[in-house]
Amino acid sequence: MNIIDLKRGEKARVLTMQQLSKKYVERLMDVGIYESAEVTLLNILAMGRLYLLEVDDIEICIRREDAARIEVQKP
Known part of the structure; x- marks a missing residue:
């Protein structure tokens, strides 16, 4: 499951960001998006x-x- 599969208001934990470039992953980590972080759409x-x-x-x-x-994975 990916972020685009979530519906508005749903929460999920980030499992992996391996398909993104290393530089982009570093930018996401700077704002708190990392593996195991909880995100809400x-x-x-x-x-x-x-x-x-x-x-x-x-x-x-x-x-x-x-x-x-x-x-991502829903809780």
């Missing part, structure tokens, strides 16, 4: 191209193609 914006996530009271938008590469 707040909204889907720009006609489905952007995903608004919340992690540790921080909101971040990521592109759909990046969200599709982040594997």
